Amino acid sequence: MAVNEKHRTMMAAVGYHDVIKRLVLLLSSTSYKVQCQSCLALRNLASDADHQLLIVREHSLPPLHTLIKESNGNTLAAGLACLRNLSLHKSNESAVISENMVPTLMRQLRISSNPQAQQHAAGIIRNLATGDHITDVLTTECANTMAYMLLDPSTNITVLIEVTASIAVFADDDETKDQLMNMEGGKVFSRLVSLASLSSNSEVQYNCAGAIGQIALTDIPEDLLHKNIAGILLYLDKFLMSPEPSFVHVALWTLLQLLDDRGFYSIYKKEVHLHKVIEKIVKSKHSEAIKELADNVQAKMTAQAMSG
Numbered sequence: 001m002a003v004n005e006k007h008r009t010m011m012a013a014v015g016y017h018d019v020i021k022r023l024v025l026l027l028s029s030t031s032y033k034v035q036c037q038s039c040l041a042l043r044n045l046a047s048d049a050d051h052q053l054l055i056v057r058e059h060s061l062p063p064l065h066t067l068i069k070e071s072n073g074n075t076l077a078a079g080l081a082c083l084r085n086l087s088l089h090k091s092n093e094s095a096v097i098s099e100n101m102v103p104t105l106m107r108q109l110r111i112s113s114n115p116q117a118q119q120h121a122a123g124i125i126r127n128l129a130t131g132d133h134i135t136d137v138l139t140t141e142c143a144n145t146m147a148y149m150l151l152d153p154s155t156n157i158t159v160l161i162e163v164t165a166s167i168a169v170f171a172d173d174d175e176t177k178d179q180l181m182n183m184e185g186g187k188v189f190s191r192l193v194s195l196a197s198l199s200s201n202s203e204v205q206y207n208c209a210g211a212i213g214q215i216a217l218t219d220i221p222e223d224l225l226h227k228n229i230a231g232i233l234l235y236l237d238k239f240l241m242s243p244e245p246s247f248v249h250v251a252l253w254t255l256l257q258l259l260d261d262r263g264f265y266s267i268y269k270k271e272v273h274l275h276k277v278i279e280k281i282v283k284s285k286h287s288e289a290i291k292e293l294a295d296n297v298q299a300k301m302t303a304q305a306m307s308g
Contacts, residue, residue: 020045020058027063032075035067039078046085056092061099069104073114080108080120087127096128097136106145115156122149122162129169143170143179147188150195157201164195164207171214181215186224189215193228197235202244209239209250216257229267232258233274240277245290248281252293259300269301 023045026038042060045051068079083101086092096102102125108114109121125146129137149155149163170176181189192215196208212235225232239251258264268274281294 017054017058020051020055024055024058024060024063027060027067027079032071035071036075036078039064039067039075039082043078043082043085046082046088049089052086052089053091056086056089056095060086061095061101065099065101065104068101068108076108076114077116077120080105080117080124084120084124084127087124090131093128093131093133096124097133102128102137102142106142109145109149109159112152112154112156115159118149118156118159119162122146122159122166126162126166126169129166134170134173138170138173138176142166143176143183146170147180147183150191151184151187157204160195161201161203161207164192164204164211167192168207168210168214171211174218177215177218180211181218181220181224186221186227189220189224190228190231193231193235197231197238205235205239206247206250209235209247209254213250213254213257216254220261222263225261225263229264233268233271237274237277240274240281245287248286249290249293252278252281252290252297255297256293256300259297259304262304265301265304269305275301 020042023038023042026034027042029035029038042055046055064079064083068076068083071079083096087096105121105124109118109125111118125137125142128134129142146163146167149159150167155163167180171180180192183189189212192208192211196205196212199205199208212232236251236255239247242248242251255268259268278294278297282291282298284291286294
């Protein structure tokens with residue numbers, strides 16, 4: 001019933017939220033099947049913002065936390081799916097953080113036997129980091145766990161989508177930019193470049209490109225930049241030629257940051273093919289915002305040429 005929006009409203013209203021209260025109580029049932037179905041019902045109810053708040057106010061987080069720590073299989077995935085929907089509401093962020101759920105999520109993320117649970121765990125972290133609690137999330141060494149998942153070649157693609165999305169959010173934090181750039185002797189940055197240019201999944205590509213763009217706002221060490229220059233140019237080429245405006249936009253924005261680096265400029269200026277692509281974008285039917293970015297890239301190229 002909770003799949004239907006009208007039914008969800010009726011269920012939440014019955015007996016002054018008695019259905020929700022009962023479902024929260026059933027999270028502590030001795031039957032895994034009952035726990036699993038209760039999680040799924042609450043997850044569906046939590047598709048609506050008002051219900052997300054209400055479910056948390058009915059003290060659902062402590063039993064849900066216990067369930068996530070102690071269950072496995074479908075019940076674990078259902079519990080994390082429920083928490084993921086609850087974490088969408090900004091007013092629930094503090095409660096989730098206060099319940100100390102993030103370390104539990106990190107442990108679940110490293111358990112590769114349940115990709116669906118891993119996917120939801122990473123999605124919850126992304127939701128929390130997108131809000132006002134990025135500092136609280138990062139103090140739990142989430143970045144280290146996400147980096148571990150990024151570098152692990154066996155990470156399921158659905159999990160990798162959420163992991164790279166989380167890393168892109170983390171990279172918005174100034175301190176984390178440096179951390180991501182230097183992690184594992186630069187291997188994390190190299191992996192982001194590799195996935196942006198070579199991944200067969202467009203979401204992974206886009207997420208990695210977003211992270212690279214954020215990192216490019218800092219000074220990338222010359223040796224790390226030189227080591228990854230071929231991959232960066234390949235990624236830029238693919239994105240600039242993409243029919244997706246969002247891909248073109250992120251590539252232009254990243255290129256604009258990278259051109260501040262004289263070392264990058266000295267190599268990029270020889271890439272005649274990319275210069276022609278930029279010229280085409282300026283004269284294309286792309287949005288004014290994209291054409292303005294392309295024009296800014298050309299202007300920065302001119303400025304760099306004149307300064308050196």
